[in-house]
Amino acid sequence: MNTQSFSGPGVELAEKSGLSSIIFDAADRTPGRPSLREIGKSESLTCLEVSDRVRNLASALVEAGVDVGERVAVLGRTSLDWVVLDLAVLAVGGVLVPVYPTSSPEQISHIVADSGSTHFAAESEFDAERLRDAGAATVLSFETVSQWSRSTSRRTPDERIAAVHRDDLAMIVYTSGTTGPAKGCMLSHGNMFAAAVNTVVRTGGMFGGTADEQAVTALGLPLAHVFGQTILFATLYGGSETHLLPGIPDTVAALPRIKPTFLALVPYALEKIRKAARSHLEEGVEDAAVSDGLTLLRSGKQASVAVPARPVLGMLGGRLRSVISGGASLDDSTAGFYAGFGVDILNCYGMTESATAVTVNEPKTNRIGTVGRPIPGTTVAIAPDGEVLVRGANVTRGYWGAAADRSPVDADGWLHTGDIGEIDDGYLRITGRKKEILVTSGGKNVAPTPLEDRIRLHPLVSNAVVIGDGRAYVAALITLDPAAVGLDDTLVRAELQAAVDDANSLVSRAESIRQFRVLSVDFTVDSGLLTSSLKLKRAAIDATFATEIADIYDMATPQTVR
Known part of the structure; x- marks a missing residue:
């Protein structure tokens, strides 16, 4: 290895525990704390209310025949019903197989067949029909999910919940398929917990807020993508009040009403907001924001309001301080633009095979041009040919189904990312992709x-x-x-x-x-x-x-x- 960066030991899930323990533990510690809010609702469900809904639905799923290790394919946009179903499937030892709402018929058929899914859920009748066309016999609707989660007449399957272990398979998340058929990446309860919880640790108090102000965020990232799943579990663990929205466009439009303190977005959304803001800014203000913001970031200081900010901050809700940007690269000028209006863009890095989280910048030590330092418990190394290698509790055990013979992890436990990078003072900089150079x-x-x-x-x-x-x-x-x-x-x-x-x-x-x-x-x-x-x-x-x-x-x- 040329260079390595390690950020110390990380938090790991207890051996005899599953991901859903995050919400069950939160219900015990802070039962009345606002946790999840459905779009259009005036109040959030508390931790205890979320926990109760998960337990109720978990019982219903057992009654419906969802056995340990059986795959449950879910097709729909981000919503409260999706989240409760997510947690309930995991609670009883089922395996989630998320499917993008924008997937083509061919992609859905491939995922259904390759995963061997035996149970199915969909947001709409249109989505249900697409699953049936792909081979699903019976499809559970989100409306039924909602009804089951509200029922209190069922007995909680405590034995099934207690039997879930850290190394059990939690999800099969299919990769983007940029170079061929999507591969089913196996992620355990421990993989997802390590990625989510250590992201919370690395970013300080961002996910929890302060004693005087609870952190508030809006989650419109698709739960079919591991980035959305990891951020979801990070908010549940960190203690955020999380508004759930169907997609990125809905999220951007809702920011003035939600008034988030932090967000997780993809660069595409940040670029769209920047473009939309131009019509509200006087001539020269955008350039001034970029210049002032880049000066701040290059000096190592946190973002501050350096130019007249009212129109832009109003579009963002007025309280936004930090945004985790992931999923793709972001132009430095866009990071400078937001910094000029007092918002830190925290570039991060990861991939499906690492449960999306490898490195992330943090507000106090944000370094422009990098994707931050490794989350605790993760080691990043640079191979002699410049490839970024990753090792840690967040790294997959391999692929499922047709791709099972193509492991991305070598005999020494290093995940070969395919990305080219360099490490400077512990910070990772991505300079290209082996197959895209x-x-x-x-x-x-x-x-x-x-x-x-x-x-x-x-x-x-x-x-x-x-x-x-x-x-x-x-x-x-x-x-x-x-x-x-x-x-x-x-x-x-x-x-x-x-x-x-x-x-x-x-x-x-x-x-x-x-x-x-x-x-x-x-x-x-x-x-x-x-x-x-x-x-x-x-x-x-x-x-x-x-x-x-x-x-x-x-x-x-x-x-x-x-």
Whole structure:
């Protein structure tokens, strides 16, 4: 190994205990504390009320025939019913198989068949029909889940709950499938507990709040993604009052009402909020926020309100102090933008195979350009070829089903992430991905994601993909935001050139984008060009737009970038 970073011993789940013990223990310690709030409700359920609902539903699931180790596939958006079902399945030793609401029929069929799921639940009749089309015989509705969880006539299956152990399988979470069929990643109760609880430990009091003010957050991350699951259990353990919302758009719209003190979001949401804020800001304010924020972050200080903040802070609810940003890379200028308005963006790093949590920045020691230090109990190392390796209680035991023979963990317990990085003073910096690094015909290695992140910040851009592997120079395919509809083509082209020039300012001339093409359609999950977690499916994009790519490189003279 070239370098290693270890943040000391972590908190681990007791051997004879399962994940649902988090809410049962909270009910014993703080029964009256507000815990979960359903969308549209004026009051949150207390810890005791959540615990009672979980126990009631756990009993009903046993009566319905859910046996230990049986897989329960769940398809739906984030909601209180999803969370209670989540906890109840785990409480009785069942295994969750979350399914994205945006999944295609082929993806659902693959997950249902590969997981061997025997029980099914869905939010809507439409979702239930999709599960039935994939082979499900009987599908439980979220409405029935809600009714069962409120029933008090059942006897709690205490023996089943007590029999769940730390090393038991808790979830089979299917990976994004950027390079092929999704693989079912096995995560134990101990894996999920280690990831969630040590994220709480690493970030200080953010998840709990203070003696005078309970932490409040909004969770709209999909529970089909391990990031959403880990944040859910972190909020339950940390003591947050958590508002549950169907998705990211609902979350952004609800922030002024919820007034969160912290959030966990994906970069896409942070970029959208930044773009939306522009119409409320006077000329020059955004640039001033970015400049002041970057100065603060580079000096090692916490974010503070450095520019007139009322419109932006109002959109965020007025109390927001920190945001954990995960799932993809985030342009430094966006972190600077929020810091200029007093909000720390805490970049983190992880993957499904590590229960999403490997490293995270913390408010007091946030370091821009990095994804933070390892959570307690986790060791990060850099292999001789630059690959990031991870070892700890959060690391998967391997894959399920068809992918069972392809373990991502070596004989020494190191998870091979496929990402390229470096460690500086204990902080991890991700510099690229082994399979995504472009190598031009001139031998120049190019990391595409920083360029793509910067281009996407332009208000007329919806998405961008950088190409150039094996080619003479780097180019880009760009899709348009609805804001570009009806605008003059010459104006749009000039604006996009400005976006590309801005991205090129981040890199050397050899790494810069020399040409770009505007596509007539966007990248979507339905078209097979994005994964369910909105990651680019680069091979599929290359194949779909082969004609456009060929046109770029058939040009005799590439555009000169000044």
